[in-house]
Amino acid sequence: MCCRVPLSSVTRNGIPTPEREVRSRQNQRGAPVNTTAGNYAGPIIRHLETNFQLTEDEKGALQGMPMHILDIRADQDIVREGDRPTRCFAIIEGFVCTFKMTGAGKRQIMAFHIPGDIPDLQSLHLEVLDMSISTLTPCKVGFVEHEVMRALCVRYPRLAAAFWRDTLITGAVYREWVMNVGRRDAYPRIAHVLCELVTRMRAVGLADDQSCEVPMTQSELADVTGMTPVHVNRTLQVLRANNLIKLKGSKLTVLDWERLKQAGDFDPTYLHLTNTDAAA
């Protein structure tokens, strides 16, 4: 993670431009590895188990999936709007975001994804991708062919239900983000994004008590919230001055979880984390 741009860095770029001709296949580091998922299925299992108990058989089936492992640098597109993927990918390490660009070239990030997420799961049933997904940090991702996913769903109907539930939750998160960007002021808007990040990271065991990594630069956070980088910086500074958070490099520490939740108008119900105490 050494070449990642931390939140406090002066380089708040990372805005994709049309001429950024990048494809995961050409921008990988090292040779791709074709393997069975094995331990790489760990994050997926942890993610699915945030709201659903898997049986040993089902976990074994996920570990037995043929998987194509790829290391991808930061700020690279993994899939793009208009693509017709024949496979889905799960994040094993690192952070990615789902985004769209306006005709005028402005980017709106509509979701961030953490290890265990399968950000383009919809491509299993919707032929053409209606969004792009790019890495925020260096990532290790595991591609699984749609055929494999379909066979898994036929053989293990509870896994099919788990994938279905996962896309429903993705929809719930989008609804919350429309609310956030459309109706919340800057201060609760930023606080809400930080609350969601910490809650999701904690649910999959990636937050150390009240601390976790913030995978976004201020410019990316501006694209998440529909604000300008200056406004994001100002708002983060006020959150710090009010002793709600501490930011050191890319590490976020929540100093007062109850007050941050209140500031962010944050109710984690929409994340549907029923199987974890992080739902509190």
Added chain:
Amino acid sequence: MALFYFDVREGIRFVPDEEGLELPDVAAAEREAAESAACIGRDLLPKGVARAVTVEVRNEHGQRVATATVTLALDRVDPEPTPPVL
């Protein structure tokens, strides 16, 4: 590309920018200041916490190169007019 700092003044609060932002030139910095002042003003001015929001742009040497200020003028008719008698 050059480094610019954007300090924000809003009423009695002053939020200095210690990190800066890389932009192509002063014109781009001025646009960023204008857009930011408008956005911050949209947030704060209707609440009455400040009468004006100013974003001051400094270059990498700390010299001021541009300023953007937004204000909101409210004017209530006093005394409130009584409904006309028909």
